[in-house]
Amino acid sequence: MLAFRTEIRNSPREQTLKIYLSDTSLVVGLKNLLENIKGVRIVEVQESFSRNREAENVTIYRKEKHSINALKEKVDTFLGIYFEKIIV
Numbered sequence: 001m002l003a004f005r006t007e008i009r010n011s012p013r014e015q016t017l018k019i020y021l022s023d024t025s026l027v028v029g030l031k032n033l034l035e036n037i038k039g040v041r042i043v044e045v046q047e048s049f050s051r052n053r054e055a056e057n058v059t060i061y062r063k064e065k066h067s068i069n070a071l072k073e074k075v076d077t078f079l080g081i082y083f084e085k086i087i088v
Helices: 024-034 068-085
Strands: 005-009 014-021 040-046 056-062
Touching: 005 068, 014 024, 014 068, 024 040, 024 056, 024 068, 056 068
Parallel strands: none
Antiparallel strands: 005 014, 014 056, 040 056
16 A cells, blocks of 8 residues: 555645545644645645545645646655655
């Protein structure tokens, strides 16, 4: 099972990144770390309402002039390194 999954979500107001973690006890700690990534405006922990999803997700709102795809790559790279250190 993957430690995390990120998705680009489109809403009427703006695009966001949703991060679903297999271990939800890490949500709050990761929220604080993700806030320091360049291009991130706000990070929120939200309850997931969809079926077949984890109970909580981390939602990232980007700064206006940053590409959502570039931000997703940064976040995926950061999380990959983060979980590699935890698992080892």
